[in-house]
Amino acid sequence: MISLPDAFKKFKSRMELNEREQQNASKRQKEVREHLDNAFQIDRSFLTGSYARWTKSKPLKDVDIFFVLGKDEDHYRDKHPDKILTAFYNTLVDVYGSSAVKKQGRSVGVDFGVVVDSDDNTDYRVVSVDAVPAFAKGDDYEIPNNTTGKWMGTNPEIHAQKAVSAHQAYGNEWKGLVRMVKYWNQNSRHGEKPIKPSFLIEVMAMECLHGGWGGSHDREIQAFFATLRDRIHEDWPDPAGLGSPVSDRMDAAMVKRAQTILDQANRDIAAAIHLARQGKNGDALKAWRAFFGPKFPLS
Ligand SMILES: Nc1ncnc2c1ncn2[C@@H]1O[C@H](COP(=O)(O)OP(=O)(O)OP(=O)(O)O)[C@@H](O)[C@H]1O
Ligand SMILES: [Mg+2]
Structure with missing residues (x-):
């Protein structure tokens, strides 16, 4: 015993990220980025939140990805944050379908339909990601916050x-x-x-x-x-x-x-x-x- x-x-150690999970997360990041690139000017994207800090538990759900928007999208900053969330939502629904995509308070969730077994295993796959639209502001970022109806400062670093x-x-x-x-x-x-x-x-x-x-x-x-x-x-x-x-x-x-x-x-x-x-x-x-x-x- x-x-x-x-x-x-x-x-x-079971709750530590392993190589295969990280590969899958990067693959999903690239994939979602490619879809969003068709509709938005995105300067860069990165995996963040608890995933990047190694404080996420398993199964890997709602892995955060910041999509840092470029100058062409600056007009969104003067608008209600719901506008950019809705725009992200519409783009992602076109690809993944409305049953897989959810508009949330600060992000748009994409579910990849991965089955979680009774031991909480997923065959090393990410269940879902949260796509977060972000604007760089000095060393910080601004992200939408639909609860307050305002843009919110944050700094994952x-x-x-x-x-x-x-x-x-x-x-x-x-x-x-x-x-x-x-x-x-x-x-x-x-x-x-x-x-x-x-x-x-x-x-x-x-x-x-x-x-x-x-x-x-x-x-x-x-x-x-x-x-x-x-x-x-x-x-x-x-x-x-x-x-x-x-x-x-x-x-x-x-x-x-x-x-x-x-x-x-x-x-x-x-x-x-x-x-x-x-x-x-x-x-x-x-x-x-x-x-x-x-x-x-x-x-
Ligand atoms: N109220 C807040 N103010 C500033 N930044 C925040 C706030 N809430 C969350 N964040 C930032 O956004 C990231 C993503 O938020 P989220 O709620 O997904 O938390 P998380 O740490 O990733 O936890 P989880 O494991 O549940 O995904 C956080 O890790 C943090 O860096
Ligand atoms: Mg998170």
Whole structure:
């Protein structure tokens, strides 16, 4: 039987990007870019968001791609952000069909129809991408925000640097832990994700996971979930100080629901840790698997 520390290591590595997934993501980036090139002047595009920071959990859904628009498209900046999102949407619907394309608050999602199996595997393929129209603004970017009806500043480079600093300050275990907690958040047993957006988990981890890596995943997860429960109701600004608060999608009812689910999570964690302390390794493994989902190994 696998030991608990080894199970966590295996769980962590299962959520790391591998060569084939990265090749597939690049292929999809090129493909979507080619379609958008037919309708827009695009200066460059790049894979970004949690995918580029290695804080995305599996299966790989909603991988973010920024499409940096050129001068010919500047007129969109004076318009409601819905205009560019609708234009992206129309172009992509022509190619992928309306059932595969979704207009979202800040991006247009494209689903590639990849099947996710019961172990959350996709044969190393990306399930969907989010095409984000962006304008360069100095070192920053402006992206549409349909919730506010305004263009929003962002800087993925700053988010990436902050993630790297947090990772290093935490014995290089920070990104792995963020992926695990994001995986818990998307467990289908919750129905809706308790914490939205999942970027909020990463933003909270930037501030809450300090004091150094203590050496065991279960204890670190216990401490982080306790803090998530205590501080989920707070306002969490964009760590780059540019965009709207990352916590602005959680209204009072959503916060209350998240708190209830996090209370249960904290009880589940205590029970799993107790099983291990009693020497019931097999039961502890099962408890963690039920907690996280099928990517947590039993052997
Ligand atoms: N409120 C915000 N202000 C500024 N930038 C933001 C904000 N929300 C998200 N971003 C940036 O846009 C990126 C993509 O947003 P998204 O919601 O997809 O988060 P993510 O980190 O990619 O998480 P997920 O794993 O859920 O895709 C983020 O990684 C972050 O760099
Ligand atoms: Mg994303």
